[in-house]
Amino acid sequence: MNEVPLSHFLILSTALFFIGVFGFLSRRNLVTILMSLELILNSVNINFIAFNQYLWPGKMDGLFFTLFIIAIAAAEAAVAIAIILHLYRHYRSIDAEDVDTLRF
Amino acid sequence: MSISAMFFYALSAAVLVSAVLSVTSRNIFRSAIFLLFSLISIAGIYFWMNYEFIAAVQTIVYVGGIVVLIIFSIFLTQQAGVSLPAPMKGRMIYAALASIAGFVLVVMQLLAHPFKVDNSVVASRGIKDIGHGLLETGANGYVLPFELVSILLLAAMIGCIVIALKPNSTTA
Amino acid sequence: MNMFTQAVWIPLLPFLSFLLLGFFGKYLKGTTAGWLATVFLLGAAAISFNIAYEYFFLFGKDANGVYQTIVPLKMTWLQFAGGLSIDMGLLIDPIAVMMLVVVTFISLMVHLYSLGYMKGEERFSTYYAYLGLFTFSMLGLVLSVNLFQIYIFWELVGVSSFLLIGFYFDRASAIAAAKKAFIVTRFADLGFLIGILVLSSAAGTLDFQTLIQRLTDSTGEGLHTATATGFLGVSALTWGLLLIFMGGAGKSAMFPLHIWLPDAMEGPTPVSALIHAATMVVAGVYLVARLFGIFAFSAPGAMEVVAWVGAISSLFAAVIACTQTDIKRVLAYSTMSQIGYMMFALGVSGGSGEAVDGFTAANFHLFTHAMFKALLFLGAGMVIHAVHSNELKDMGGLRKQLPVTHLTFLIACLAIAGVPPFAGFFSKEAILHAAHLTHPAIYWIGIITAALTAFYMFRLYFGIFHGATSSHHGDSHHHGHEGDFFQKLPLILLGVASMTAGFIPFGNFVSFSGRPVELHTDLAFSILPVSLSLVGILIAAWFYRKPSEMPDKVAGFFGSVFTAARQKFYIDEIYLFITRKIIFKLIAAPAAWFDRSIIDGTVNTFGVAAQTGSESISDLQTGKVQSYAAWFVGATLLLIIVFIYFIH
Numbered sequence: 001m002n003e004v005p006l007s008h009f010l011i012l013s014t015a016l017f018f019i020g021v022f023g024f025l026s027r028r029n030l031v032t033i034l035m036s037l038e039l040i041l042n043s044v045n046i047n048f049i050a051f052n053q054y055l056w057p058g059k060m061d062g063l064f065f066t067l068f069i070i071a072i073a074a075a076e077a078a079v080a081i082a083i084i085l086h087l088y089r090h091y092r093s094i095d096a097e098d099v100d101t102l103r104f
Numbered sequence: 105m106s107i108s109a110m111f112f113y114a115l116s117a118a119v120l121v122s123a124v125l126s127v128t129s130r131n132i133f134r135s136a137i138f139l140l141f142s143l144i145s146i147a148g149i150y151f152w153m154n155y156e157f158i159a160a161v162q163t164i165v166y167v168g169g170i171v172v173l174i175i176f177s178i179f180l181t182q183q184a185g186v187s188l189p190a191p192m193k194g195r196m197i198y199a200a201l202a203s204i205a206g207f208v209l210v211v212m213q214l215l216a217h218p219f220k221v222d223n224s225v226v227a228s229r230g231i232k233d234i235g236h237g238l239l240e241t242g243a244n245g246y247v248l249p250f251e252l253v254s255i256l257l258l259a260a261m262i263g264c265i266v267i268a269l270k271p272n273s274t275t276a
Numbered sequence: 277m278n279m280f281t282q283a284v285w286i287p288l289l290p291f292l293s294f295l296l297l298g299f300f301g302k303y304l305k306g307t308t309a310g311w312l313a314t315v316f317l318l319g320a321a322a323i324s325f326n327i328a329y330e331y332f333f334l335f336g337k338d339a340n341g342v343y344q345t346i347v348p349l350k351m352t353w354l355q356f357a358g359g360l361s362i363d364m365g366l367l368i369d370p371i372a373v374m375m376l377v378v379v380t381f382i383s384l385m386v387h388l389y390s391l392g393y394m395k396g397e398e399r400f401s402t403y404y405a406y407l408g409l410f411t412f413s414m415l416g417l418v419l420s421v422n423l424f425q426i427y428i429f430w431e432l433v434g435v436s437s438f439l440l441i442g443f444y445f446d447r448a449s450a451i452a453a454a455k456k457a458f459i460v461t462r463f464a465d466l467g468f469l470i471g472i473l474v475l476s477s478a479a480g481t482l483d484f485q486t487l488i489q490r491l492t493d494s495t496g497e498g499l500h501t502a503t504a505t506g507f508l509g510v511s512a513l514t515w516g517l518l519l520i521f522m523g524g525a526g527k528s529a530m531f532p533l534h535i536w537l538p539d540a541m542e543g544p545t546p547v548s549a550l551i552h553a554a555t556m557v558v559a560g561v562y563l564v565a566r567l568f569g570i571f572a573f574s575a576p577g578a579m580e581v582v583a584w585v586g587a588i589s590s591l592f593a594a595v596i597a598c599t600q601t602d603i604k605r606v607l608a609y610s611t612m613s614q615i616g617y618m619m620f621a622l623g624v625s626g627g628s629g630e631a632v633d634g635f636t637a638a639n640f641h642l643f644t645h646a647m648f649k650a651l652l653f654l655g656a657g658m659v660i661h662a663v664h665s666n667e668l669k670d671m672g673g674l675r676k677q678l679p680v681t682h683l684t685f686l687i688a689c690l691a692i693a694g695v696p697p698f699a700g701f702f703s704k705e706a707i708l709h710a711a712h713l714t715h716p717a718i719y720w721i722g723i724i725t726a727a728l729t730a731f732y733m734f735r736l737y738f739g740i741f742h743g744a745t746s747s748h749h750g751d752s753h754h755h756g757h758e759g760d761f762f763q764k765l766p767l768i769l770l771g772v773a774s775m776t777a778g779f780i781p782f783g784n785f786v787s788f789s790g791r792p793v794e795l796h797t798d799l800a801f802s803i804l805p806v807s808l809s810l811v812g813i814l815i816a817a818w819f820y821r822k823p824s825e826m827p828d829k830v831a832g833f834f835g836s837v838f839t840a841a842r843q844k845f846y847i848d849e850i851y852l853f854i855t856r857k858i859i860f861k862l863i864a865a866p867a868a869w870f871d872r873s874i875i876d877g878t879v880n881t882f883g884v885a886a887q888t889g890s891e892s893i894s895d896l897q898t899g900k901v902q903s904y905a906a907w908f909v910g911a912t913l914l915l916i917i918v919f920i921y922f923i924h
Binding site: 010011018027031039042046053058061064067071075077086 | 106108109112120123127132139142143146150158161162166169170173174176177180181182191192195198199200202204206210211215219220221223225229233238246249253256257259260261263264265267268270
C-alpha cells in the first residue's frame with residue numbers, strides 16, 4: 001500500500017471535489033445538485049482517511065471525522081430531499097432556475 | 105507497479121469516471137446510478153486501505169441510504185426517461201473553467217507542500233478500538249460528538265417529516 | 277453661619293410653585309392657581325425679610341463691624357482639571373440681601389395684583405407658573421456664588437422673560453416682541469459668556485470671592501497675566517470686563533442694546549412691572565456691582581465705559597420718553613433712563629475714599645426705583661384696564677374714576693422726579709453727588725435727565741388724570757371700576773414704600789467695603805436738581821393740565837429733532853438695516869449657499885452614489901442559488917490566488 005504516495009490520494013480527492021463543484025454549478029435539477037454535494041463530501045472523506053493513514057497512523061481522529069461526516073451527510077440528504085419535495089409541490093418543478101422568489 | 109497499487113489506480117479511475125458521468129448525464133436516473141458506482145468505488149478504496157469499518161459504513165449509508173433516497177425522490181418528482189433540460193451554456197463553461205482552475209491551483213499547492221509521512225507506527229483499527237474511541241470520555245474520546253450527531257439525526261428526522269408533510273388542505 | 281442655609285428655600289418655593297402649576301395648573305379652577313402661587317411667594321418673601329433682618333441687624337457683621345460675605349451652602353457641580361470647578365451655592369452679602377428683599381417684595385405685589393388683573397384669563401395658571409419660574413430664576417441669579425451659576429440663572433431669566441412677553445401669543449406683535457427681546461439679550465449674553473471665559477482663564481476660578489480677590493491683588497499672578505496680555509491695545513482683563521458688561525447692558529437695556537425693552541411692553545402689564553421695571557432689567561446693574569471690585573481696582577477703563585454708556589442711555593431714553601404717546605412705552609424708556617442712572621453711578625465711583633459712594637448710591641437707587649417704577653406700571657395697568665387703550669390721547673380726567681390709582685401714581689411720579697421727601701430724591705441726590713465728585717460732565721447729563729424725567733412723568737400724570745375727559749371712556753360703563761381690594765393693596769403698599777424708602781439709612785447697610793458710609797444730603801447741593809425738577813413739573817402742568825396748543829408749538833420748534841425722538845432716533849431702523857442689508861446679505865446668504873450646495877451637496881452626493889450603486893448591483897441578487905454559488909466559487913478562487921501568490 002505504501003507504494004502509492006499520499007499526493008495521489010489528494011489528487012484523487014481534489015479531482016472528485018471539483019467534479020462535484022462543476023456539477024453543482026452546471027446542473028439545473030435540484031436532485032442532481034444534491035448528488036454533486038454528495039461527491040464533494042466524499043472527496044473530503046477520502047482526504048481525512050488518507051491523512052489519518054499517512055500522517056498520524058497511530059490515531060483515529062480522521063476515521064472518526066469521516067464517520068461523523070457520513071452521519072451528517074445522511075441527515076443533510078434527508079432534509080434536502082424533504083425540501084425538494086416541498087418545493088416540487090409548491091412550484092411543480094425542481095429546476096433551480098425556477099426557484100428564485102427569495103430576492104430583492 | 106505492484107498489483108496492489110494497480111488496484112488503487114483502477115478504483116480511482118472508476119471513482120472519477122463515474123463521478124464525471126454522474127454530473128454530466130442528461131438522464132437523471134442514470135446520473136443516480138453513476139453516483140452509486142462512484143460511491144461504491146470509494147468504499148472499495150477504503151477497503152483497499154484496510155478501513156473496513158468505514159467502507160462498510162460508506163456502503164450502508166451512502167449506497168443503501170442516500171442513493172436509494174435520491175432515487176426515490178427522482179421517482180416522486182420526475183417522469184422516468186425524460187431527459188433533463190440542457191444546462192445553460194455560459195454557466196457550463198464558467199463551471200468548467202472554475203473547476204479546472206481550482207483543480208490546477210490545489211494540485212500545484214499540494215505537490216509543492218512537503219507532507220511528513222509517518223511510517224513508524226502500525227496502529228490497530230479494529231471495530232473494538234473504534235467502539236472504544238467513540239464512547240470514550242477521555243482525551244481521545246468522541247462521546248460528545250457522538251451524542252450530538254445522534255441528536256442531529258433525530259432533529260433531521262423530525263424536520264424532514266415537518267417539511268415534507270403534505271400541507272393540510274384546510275390550512276394550506 | 278448655618279442659619280442662612282434657609283435662604284435656599286427662597287428660590288425653591290417659587291420653583292415649586294412653577295412645577296406645581298406647570299403640571300397641575302389646568303385642573304385648578306378660578307383664581308386658585310394664583311392664590312397658591314401667592315402663598316408660596318409669601319413664604320419666600322417672609323424668609324427673605326427674615327434673612328434681611330438677621331443679616332443686617334443680628335449676625336451679618338464680623339467683629340470689626342464690617343458686613344461679611346457668607347456662603348452658607350456650596351457644592352461642587354462640575355469639577356474640571358486644574359482646580360477649576362463649577363459650584364452651585366448660595367452667597368449672602370449686603371447687595372444680595374437687598375436684592376432678595378426687592379425681588380420677593382415686588383414679585384409678591386405683582387402676584388397679588390395679578391389676581392385681579394389677570395382674572396378670567398384663559399391661561400391664568402400658566403401665567404402664574406411663568407411668574408414662579410421667573411421669580412425662581414431671578415432669586416437664583418441674586419444668590420449665585422460664581423460666574424457660571426449666575427450665567428445659568430441669567431439665561432433662565434431670559435427664557436422666562438421671553439415666555440411672559442409672548443404670553444399673548446395670539447398677537448403677532450407680542451410674538452415679535454418676545455423674539456426680539458430674546459435675540460437681543462441672547463446676543464449680548466454671547467459677550468457675557470466670552471467675558472466669563474476670559475476672566476476665569478485669567479483667574480483660574482469662577483467663584484466670585486476668589487475671583488475678585490485674585491484679580492484685585494496687585495501682587496498676584498492672575499492679575500498680572502490678565503493685564504499683561506492684551507488685544508488691540510486693551511488688556512485681557514478690560515476686554516473680559518467689557519464683554520461681561522455687554523451682557524449686563526443687554527439685560528439692562530443700555531444703549532445701544534435697549535431696543536427690546538419698549539417692545540417688551542407687549543407682555544401683560546404686571547409682568548412689565550415685575551420684569552421690565554424692577555427686577556430683571558437691573559440684573560445688569562447687579563452684575564456690575566457684583567464684580568465692582570475688579571472694575572474699580574483693576575480696570576478703570578472699563579469703569580469709564582460703564583459710566584458713559586449709563587449716562588448716554590439715561591439722557592437718550594429721557595429724550596425719547598418725552599415724545600412717546602403709549603404710556604407703557606414712556607414708562608419703558610423711563611426705566612431705561614433710570615437704569616442708566618444706576619450704571620453711571622457705578623461707573624463714576626472709584627475704588628476708595630468718598631468716590632466709592634457711587635456704589636451705595638447705585639444700589640440705593642436700584643432699591644427705590646424698584647418700588648416706584650413697579651407702582652407706576654401697576655397704576656398704568658389700572659388705567660389701561662379702565663380705558664382699554666395704551667394711548668395717551670384716549671385718556672384724560674381719570675382722577676375721579678380711579679382715586680387710589682391717581683394718588684399712588686402721583687406719589688410715584690413725585691418720587692421718580694426726585695422731589696423731597698419722596699424716595700427718589702435721596703437716591704438721586706446720592707448719585708448726582710457721586711458723579712459731581714469725579715465726572716462733572718456726567719453730573720450735568722444727570723441734572724438734565726432729572727429735569728426731563730420730571731417733565732415726562734408729569735406729562736403722563738396730567739395727561740392721564742387731568743385734562744379733557746376723552747370721549748373714549750366717557751360712557752358710564754367703566755365708572756367706579758378700579759379693581760378689587762387685592763389690586764389696590766399692592767398700589768397702596770408700594771405707595772407707602774415710595775414715600776418712605778428714602779429715609780432708610782441705606783449707607784449703613786450697603787457699601788462696597790462693608791463699613792457704613794454717610795450718604796450726602798447737602799441742602800445747597802440739592803437746590804439745583806430739585807428746582808430743575810420742579811421746573812419740569814411746572815412746564816408739564818402748563819402744557820398738559822388743560823388742553824393747550826403749547827405742546828404742538830414746542831414740537832414744531834424742535835422740528836426734526838422731535839420727529840427723530842418720536843421715532844426713537846431710528847435705532848430700530850439702523851438695526852434692521854445692519855441685519856437685513858449687511859449681515860443677511862453679506863454673511864448669512866453666502867453661508868446659506870455654502871450650507872446648501874457644498875455641505876448638503878456633499879452629503880447628497882454620497883446618498884445618491886450609494887443609491888445608484890446599490891441599484892446597479894441589486895441585479896446580482898437573483899434569488900438563484902446557483903448564481904450565488906458561482907460567484908462564491910469564483911471569488912474564493914480569486915482570493916486564494918491573491919493570498920497565495922500576491923500577499924506575503
